[in-house]
Amino acid sequence: MSKTGQDIANKIADMDIQDGPKKLTHKEKKKLKKQQEYEREMEKITKAGGQGHSELDSNFTLSQSQAQNQNLENAVDIKVENFSIAAKGKELFTNASLLIAQGRRYGLVGPNG
Known part of the structure; x- marks a missing residue:
């Protein structure tokens, strides 16, 4: 308790x-x-499991390649390259890239719309 x-x-x-x-x-x-x-x-x-993950983390996996440019100190945009996401064994994104530019508007859509 x-x-x-x-x-x-x-x-x-x-x-x-x-x-x-x-x-x-x-x-x-x-x-x-x-x-x-x-x-x-x-x-x-x-609660921490065997690898230090919580119980909810067992459904999702995330991997990213290590070749990242370290000269991003003054960058204002968010850029993630070559990442993969899987949920319950099903690949959602494989070697995807994400760019979120400053000044643009973005929306998130969930399972309920």
């Missing part, structure tokens, strides 16, 4: 000791349950 979860549990225990056996209200129970669920989800996301 994380530090905030322990703090909540300690507060509940302190309430029980001070006021005797005090029951939690429905609102407090709901809030406590939501907090614990959030902590479990955050723990799942940040």
Whole structure:
């Protein structure tokens, strides 16, 4: 359990000791349950696996060639060359290049449109 979860549990225990056996209200129970669920989800996301990756990283792979120009200190554009992305074993991009130029507008489209 994380530090905030322990703090909540300690507060509940302190309430029980001070006021005797005090029951939690429905609102407090709901809030406590939501907090614990959030902590479990955050723990799942940040949990390190065998190679130091989180559990969510096992679905995606990214590779990029090492031949990059290091003279980009004053560059204002973002340029990524020769990268490949795969999701669940299916190649999405193979040896692709990406250029994001300053001053242009870009939009992202997700699975829901």
